[in-house]
């Protein structure tokens with residue numbers, strides 16, 4: 001879900017516990033789709049949050065290794081700071097870098113995995129196919145590339161939110177995010193590059209009190225730099241979204257997991 005700023009914690013300790021429990025459960029379900037990854041050398045592309053890295057590290061265990069590749073320096077530093085306290089099984093390194101140009105030799109990893117990277121990919125830099133090919137290029141032949149991301153097969157408030165954030169990002173920085181689309185778009189992407197492609201759609205997993213967190217967000221400052229007309233349109237859409245969240249709660253999209261094996265060459 002989009003990243004935001006809050007004035008303070010809008011949740012009571014009990015609510016926060018329930019919220020975190022649901023996020024961990026979501027993450028566990030996604031990571032379970034990877035199957036047995038014990039002892040593997042794994043690249044996690046696009047993200048540095050302990051939520052995912054701890055779960056992965058636990059599954060990889062002491063005989064494997066985990067490298068996270070994240071383009072946003074602030075997130076890298078935040079992830080490193082938070083992981084300092086964590087009790088990790090596999091050693092974890094977080095590296096600043098671009099999924100379009102992973103800074104590794106070929107054959108470095110047994111598995112490249114991403115969760116939520118594709119919809120946030122800036123495709124001005126290159127196509128999603130190129131990003132996937134770049135990730136595959138650092139995986140050994142016969143190793144796997146696996147991605148998990150939201151899809152629009154089930155209506156959800158989060159889809160409207162993500163689309164609004166995508167348009168806002170475009171207005172503010174010119175970035176053209178790949179966005180969330182139908183499952184077939186992602187399956188085709190993997191089939192063009194990988195062998196033995198398998199995929200699975202998981203139904204939406206609710207996260208308790210997410211609506212409360214989203215509604216407590218501070219108004220984003222970015223749009224203030226936009227021309228008045230654009231700013232007004234975005235602000236009306238933001239208010240309509242908030243109204244929908246009050247009515248329906250913050251409903252979540254389905255996710256699609258796709259994996260395939262890397263072909264020689």
Ligand SMILES: C[S@@+](CC[C@H](N)C(=O)[O-])C[C@H]1O[C@@H](n2cnc3c(N)ncnc32)[C@H](O)[C@@H]1O
Pocket residue numbers: 001045046047048049052053069070071072075097098099100115116117120121122
């Ligand atoms: C939706 S978030 C993924 C969240 C992830 N599940 C986690 O670990 O928290 C997508 C992440 O991909 C990162 N990202 C976007 N484009 C990237 C790129 N070209 N290379 C590396 N990371 C990228 C973003 O900065 C963001 O942290």
